[in-house]
Amino acid sequence: MKWLLPFVLNALALLAADYFLDGMHLSGIGSAILAAVALGLVNTLIRPVLILFTLPLSVLTLGLFILVINAVTFSLASLLVPGFRIDTFGAAFLGAIITSIVSWILNLLFKEE
Template sequence: MGRLIVRWLLAACALLAVAYLYSGVEVRSFTSALLAAAVIGFFNITLRPVLVILTLPVTVVTLGLFLFVINALLFWAAASVLDGFFVAGFGAALLGSLIYSVLSLLIDQAMRAVFGR
């Protein structure tokens, strides 16, 4: 349980970093970042598998690049349902989700180093 909370807090920090690094994404407060990280995580758990299966032919044809579009749409969708988290448009969602994905990858590596597998 502690690992999940640490991961959630670090994901919120990653969202704040995305907002700092890229002007197309805005996060008003740490509380907004916590809520946004939770909503993005929820969307990734519930909606992403369905979208991946539904768009499998397009994903295969584009050699997996369409997964970036799915990530951007989920990032954008999270911003549309929250008040303190804003994304300027689809292009901003694409770049913001790419930065967030890279930061999440680094967080996962750090979590493995600290907590083990």
Template sequence: MTNFVVKTLANVAALAVAIWLVAGITLDEDGNSTGKRVLTLILVALVFGLVNLIVKPVVKLFSFPLFILTLGLFTLVVNALMLLLTSWLAEQFDLSFHVEGFWTAAIGALIISVVSWAANLALPDKN
């Protein structure tokens, strides 16, 4: 349970930094209260975590030759696609999270990867 909370907090922090730094990644355009924005961010982080848990391994398996060919740089493309999928799912669940396009998602995925890595170092799980 602790591992789940730590990963969710890392995703919340990483998504918040990406929203703050990248103009094409938006959260809550209507100007709602801070509490609603935080709740939306937590829900988006949960969706992002589920996408990374369920869809990402399948995509990585089928694109394994591209990972080898690009020496792992294809990971950035996969992460950007996972962010775009999260944006689409958030729209389906009526969450106000949106990513403009692929290049915005690629920059956001790079930021999310770095911040998530740092947050996981700062908040280690007990395992």
């Protein structure tokens, strides 16, 4: 059951971002859990490649371009999951930031010793 907790916490973070943003839409908790799984896969498989290819730009912007990469991976995950829709790049950008912050807070609260 230890492997299930991060997905549930990330799904809750996605639902929080959905609540705060008009440009992000989740159809329910099932879509949120699938979106959390998709985000995990995209962040594990595709994000490192994107970071490697954009490394010079990331260095030039002092790492701020990583936020753009996070928005791109967030949008890509929304393309993979039915019931998870992002309308604009701005919504993806803010959704990635809100999801990261809420997920970080939830992981601190439910941290296993």
